[in-house]
Amino acid sequence: MSSATEALRRAVCDLHAELVRYGLVAWTSGNVSARVPGTELFVIKPSGVSYDELTPESIVVCALDGSLVEGEHAPSSDTDAHAYVYRHRPEVGGVVHTHSTYATAWAARGEPIPCVLTAMADEFGGEIPIGPFALIGDDSIGRGIVETLAGHRSPAVLMQNHGVFTVGKDARAAVKAAVMCEDVARTVHIARQLGSPLPIPPADIDRLYDRYQNVYGQAPARAQ
DSSP, X not given: OOHHHHHHHHHHHHHHHHHHHTTOOOTTOOEEEEXXXXXXXXXXXXXXXXXXXXXXXXXXXXXXXXXXXXXXXXXXXXXXXXXXXXXXXXXXXXXXXXXXXXXXXXXXHTOOBOOOSHHHHHHHSSOBOEEOOOOBTBSHHXXXXXXXXXXXXXXXXXXXXXXXXXXXXXXXHHHHXXXXXXXXXXXXXXXXXXXXXXXXXXXXXXXXXXXXXXXXXXXXXXXX
């Protein structure tokens, strides 16, 4: 494996700790993957390996058809879904899957999370949509992710009766989207217990999204 692939295995191994840190996973569920730039490969968590036992060496390398290329363990049971996303969304560099409690509760109801928070407008550009029910075992989940997100700015989709899948320009961005998805899912759920959350007008969602995506944060450092 190239030095770039090895570095990515280390980075993806470390990012799995963020899923634990933010309470997005239980036992061995959930996974992070990352596309290896300039190749037809991606790296992903192995199936059934606990987070405490993950090492860079245990992160496996797969081809974009989902087949194992390098590693001592079987790839995640969600590998076909990740592979489908990479094949059909070339701009995606990272994919994350969790069964985080509040977001998955919305998925169990088959209900999108409405855009009633400025944080949602910033990060997701609107509601977090619901994808179709699909069984694990082939690329049905991946197909549902791609088809659902095609009509949304959201980097997150709630797959019905299943859980959360997020995408990003890289694995870190996809992990951030998973963290934010659970955060807003919890807040909107609590708001619904108190009454009817107030929607944000679409034009204001657009303005908030544009500001957050294009203005918020530190400007790139200028060359000296």
